[in-house]
Amino acid sequence: MEVSVSFTDGNDPEGGLEGYSIDRTELGRVFLSAGAVQITGPVRIRYEKHPWIERFELDGIKAAPLRRTGIGTKNARGFVKSLATIYSRAYDEYREFGGDAAFDAPAYFGHAAERFISRAGDEQMERMFRKFSGLVENMWREGDEEMLSIAMNTMLPAIQADPAAAELFTDTITEEFREYIREH
Numbered sequence: 001m002e003v004s005v006s007f008t009d010g011n012d013p014e015g016g017l018e019g020y021s022i023d024r025t026e027l028g029r030v031f032l033s034a035g036a037v038q039i040t041g042p043v044r045i046r047y048e049k050h051p052w053i054e055r056f057e058l059d060g061i062k063a064a065p066l067r068r069t070g071i072g073t074k075n076a077r078g079f080v081k082s083l084a085t086i087y088s089r090a091y092d093e094y095r096e097f098g099g100d101a102a103f104d105a106p107a108y109f110g111h112a113a114e115r116f117i118s119r120a121g122d123e124q125m126e127r128m129f130r131k132f133s134g135l136v137e138n139m140w141r142e143g144d145e146e147m148l149s150i151a152m153n154t155m156l157p158a159i160q161a162d163p164a165a166a167e168l169f170t171d172t173i174t175e176e177f178r179e180y181i182r183e184h
Helices: 078-086 088-094 106-118 123-142 145-161 161-174 175-183
Strands: 006-007 022-023 028-035 037-049 055-061
Touching: 006 037, 022 037, 078 088, 078 106, 078 145, 088 106, 106 123, 106 145, 123 145, 123 161, 123 175, 145 161
Parallel strands: none
Antiparallel strands: 006 028, 022 028, 037 055
16 A cells, blocks of 8 residues: 655644545654554654655655455455465466466465475464465455455464464454454
């Protein structure tokens, strides 16, 4: 998610605009969309000038987590692409599980879960498992009915059956997803 921030020299209304929060910086007031970002510390804008680029860097702001609004629209093919960003063999395995012609999504994502769960106890592989945990959460958050079912009925039970994976998974996911899991 991209974070959009505006700053002004002070000609805007002091109270700001509805739906925005304001912070003062050396460059002027910063207007932040109240719903799209989280403030993680003092907001600072740094102007950096390098021989190859001039840019502004933001400190103290990060994108707010997306909220689940119900069944999403992202299908299996979309999540294969997402998996490929954290696992280089994702497309090779996609072809092994039927590819475009007869793709077996439950078996494919179940296999992926087993692969990542086996690495959850390895400190060097922890970062990869955390990314995989984010993928599972995104399947819940953005997935169509099939992907939601695979996440909740195939991948999540496999993760919860392994104590090391379950602990790391719970530590990685958002409070919103943890609450959903507790309730279901």
